Amino acid sequence: MNPKSNPEPTPAPTPEDLGIPGLFDVHVHFLPENIQRAVWRQFDEAGPKIGRPWPVLYRGSDEERVEQLRGFGVRRFTALPYAHKPGVAAYLNGWAAEFAARVPECLRSATFYPEPGVEGDVAALVADGVEVFKLHTQVGEFLLDDPLLLPAWEVLEESGTPIVVHVGSGPVGNAFTGPEHLERLLRLFPDLRVIVAHLGAPEFAEFFDLAERYEHTRLDTTMVFTDFFVPFPDALLPRVAALGGKLLYGSDFPSLPYEYGHQYDGLARLLGRAPGLDEGWLAGVCWHNAAALFGS
Template identity: 75%
Template sequence: MTAPSALPERLAAYGLPGLFDVHVHFLPPNIQAAVWRQFDEAGPKIGRAWPIRYRGTIEERVEQLRGFGVRRFTSLPYAHKPGVAGYLNDWAAEFSTQYPDCLRSATFYPEPGVEDYVAAAIDAGVQVFKIHTQVGEFLLDDPLLDLAWDAIAEAAVPVVTHVGSGPVGNVFTGPEHLRRLLVRQPDVPVVVAHLGAPEFAEFLDLAETYEHTRLDTTMVFTDFLASFPDELLPRVGQLGDKILYGSDFPTIPYDYEHQFDSLARLLGRAPGLDDDWLRKVCWGNAAGLFSDQPV
């Protein structure tokens, strides 16, 4: 049996009711196994050894999160090709019914009819979408997505978007196609995953420019991804209202607590990086974005 985590006590010491983790993945078992094989093989879109820390059953992983003090989380399915989004969305909807501390999550892909199933997901109460342009190999401003983006902006449903060029870039990553989308549709509520790694400065620019563009902390500042430039830390402190806590659980190569530790050790390193910043990042910002409140 895994020893109880000390993280909940440490969260309480900062005045946190727990963690609101906006970047957690739960996938259908067959899809999850396929994803993990890519990581085990350090495939072409992974690019490095990536030992997965948490491989238990779905039930075990949910209980692990709760044991870490995570009170709200996501499932974040992402479509890697046409024709799979509906299956993933149905599975994720059932998952959030079974585990109500999970936000109802969904995905979409540039394909005929995408605007219809995105609208259906919104009508059914989806709380967050996830897309991954590196894996799915598409651009955010693909014309097939125009009507879907319009519906998402109108409904104000956040979209966690892996668009940075890490871990391995391709022609479908980088800030430019997000910039083009935001010029056309500035009200799309985008959450840029991994703080946009490695194009940190460019994605900070977009978050500073567009009211509804945010960033998540997933894997950033950890020892595994220790490439964040010190000169950008003041901007991270200034953007404290627009940064959300994310972990990438369960497919992480270190203990879950390390993500929180990596944020806590930023405190005092630049103006704005204080206890209040940590409370907003780890709970308050997501609680406000998803209209959730501590109980």
């Protein structure tokens, strides 16, 4: 066989090749041990909100997982607790504050839930230095425009604090997921700094519409372009290029069923597949866009 007919694939550029200090991962979870183990049980059981076998690879202690991230070249990351029912947000937020205080690379992360007093809680968290919030409507089973949440959204729109929101219908949708829910919220609070998790999978095009329409709406790449998650339509790649400045690298570490580097490799495989998908685009997604948003 003529070796020239099957050339070796071009190695993916490293962050060093891209001129960035490493990866800025905006979708990492660190949780209190009891809650982390409960989350992993859901993955192990392939529960109804998981929908498929999902063998989690990274189950070490907090300290071990922080060292793993450092070894993967992650230089900044989140902790992203998310409240799944009333009465747990304060516990999660207190733990996350202590975690961020001892891990310098970690953004101060917090969550909230539609329950009485949420406006005051969110205002106090913002005043205390929280840098990013996380909501998960599929797990928490609430609407983004729940009346109890509206005063909290007003606080967050005014403060400009980013919020990572899992509102896409992947991996399993329910009555609380889908782009229509975020669209209703953005009509009320158009300047919210929302980061749509998983590029909104599987409703990619609809969430792209919202990011194109609303100046401060962004998306993270978590699990998209891997061999495991929802397939991404090639026809949307030109829009991925055009949205470059609004895309942020995310992984969903530690609850991954594949090696951490697979997410980066999936993004690197996009290079050259549409105009604008170049190394500058990749450097923006992996570092510059998040650094500009969070001031790091």
